[in-house]
Amino acid sequence: MNDLALLLTSEGRALLDEVRDTDPAQELAVATRLRREHPAELVSAALGQARLRQRAVAKFGAEDARRMFFTPNGVEQSTRASVAAYRAGRMRELGVTSVADLCCGIGGDAIALARAGIRVLAVDRDPRTAATARANAEALGLAGLIEVREADVTEVDTAGYDAVFVDPARRGGRGRIFDPEAYSPPLSWAVAAALGAPRAALKIAPGIPHEAIPAEAEAEWISDGGDVKEAVLWFGTGAPGAVRATLLPGPRTLLGRGLPDPRVRPVGRYLYEPDGAVIRAHLVAEMAEEVGGGLVDETIAYVTADELHPTPYASAYEITDRLPFNVKKLKALLREREVGTLTVKKRGSAVEPEELRRKVKPQGPGSATVFLTRVAGAPTMLIGAPAQTPATAGGAS
Numbered sequence: 001m002n003d004l005a006l007l008l009t010s011e012g013r014a015l016l017d018e019v020r021d022t023d024p025a026q027e028l029a030v031a032t033r034l035r036r037e038h039p040a041e042l043v044s045a046a047l048g049q050a051r052l053r054q055r056a057v058a059k060f061g062a063e064d065a066r067r068m069f070f071t072p073n074g075v076e077q078s079t080r081a082s083v084a085a086y087r088a089g090r091m092r093e094l095g096v097t098s099v100a101d102l103c104c105g106i107g108g109d110a111i112a113l114a115r116a117g118i119r120v121l122a123v124d125r126d127p128r129t130a131a132t133a134r135a136n137a138e139a140l141g142l143a144g145l146i147e148v149r150e151a152d153v154t155e156v157d158t159a160g161y162d163a164v165f166v167d168p169a170r171r172g173g174r175g176r177i178f179d180p181e182a183y184s185p186p187l188s189w190a191v192a193a194a195l196g197a198p199r200a201a202l203k204i205a206p207g208i209p210h211e212a213i214p215a216e217a218e219a220e221w222i223s224d225g226g227d228v229k230e231a232v233l234w235f236g237t238g239a240p241g242a243v244r245a246t247l248l249p250g251p252r253t254l255l256g257r258g259l260p261d262p263r264v265r266p267v268g269r270y271l272y273e274p275d276g277a278v279i280r281a282h283l284v285a286e287m288a289e290e291v292g293g294g295l296v297d298e299t300i301a302y303v304t305a306d307e308l309h310p311t312p313y314a315s316a317y318e319i320t321d322r323l324p325f326n327v328k329k330l331k332a333l334l335r336e337r338e339v340g341t342l343t344v345k346k347r348g349s350a351v352e353p354e355e356l357r358r359k360v361k362p363q364g365p366g367s368a369t370v371f372l373t374r375v376a377g378a379p380t381m382l383i384g385a386p387a388q389t390p391a392t393a394g395g396a397s
């Protein structure tokens, strides 16, 4: 019996419950004790699975992670629940009621689609992965909506499904693969599959060059909690060529309007750091227009303005000082202000934030943020603090 089959027996399930909160530091002692009553193979499978479940909490939340099953690759490659739920919601809005999930992995997306009430055919060619996806559908009470098939996606007939979803494998033996043709299956195959279906969504790496996006697709960059998670190419949404940035939680979506690059202007009282999804989607101009701002430098995605306009698409900072880049001057200024907590942000500077922090040795009760950047081509330090918007200033009204 393989690991998963062992864990799915009643003895396996009971053991999984028992080892659920095992501290990795205690694993050896726990294993030695358990081996007196259970087969060694089952004990190591249960401890290994408990470790994977602990790792999966960040993506799936404790409630689901402790009921689900994982493979090491499956935890790493699966879509986090927040992003999968958002995409599944969009599928629903598009009227989709059935999806062929081609490359389902351990089922991160299939689960979210099923929870949105969508019937799913979940396909993966790796036997262990497909079996894990099946176990997850059962563990979460979704087996009635998710049919798992162990097959090569290139041989699956998806006719009859409202949409296809493809999340190709993006990691090879030597770390992440950036060439979309090196995806498994290659992006060109996924695009052809998408064009042959009424609607489709392809999950791809956020670093995809815009030139590689097919003309028929709408491209959406998604971030969660400020971290860019993925790009999605949507087909059949009725908006070919459209670009959007979606920020979770929310969702808050900024739509591209094809604006030209924002003008460069002198640094004002406020600096806006656009969310990574906005930057990847090339929507800094749309964001800048919302706050009436311009760029600090034509090559840098920092927006500056004289006034504070709260926006979900960027973090705003109030700038107190602007200096040419100079470590000694920064050190003196921080000492004078008694800044002990220094946040270093950079765009267009090769300086390592950790190294800078070591050099300036911040000390004191105060805090500040320094932006290392270029202003009109010159290496510059902009010093400030998160802006107090009416919402962050506190005080119930």
Ligand SMILES: C[S@@+](CC[C@H](N)C(=O)[O-])C[C@H]1O[C@@H](n2cnc3c(N)ncnc32)[C@H](O)[C@@H]1O
Pocket: 074, 077, 078, 079, 080, 102, 103, 104, 105, 106, 107, 108, 109, 110, 123, 124, 125, 126, 129, 151, 152, 153, 154, 167, 168, 169, 170, 184, 185
């Ligand atoms: C990025 S993972 C999918 C993760 C999944 N969306 C989730 O959220 O759990 C990609 C999966 O594609 C599978 N795969 C790669 N090429 C395939 C092919 N030609 N046919 C079927 N599955 C394939 C791999 O086995 C892997 O499990």
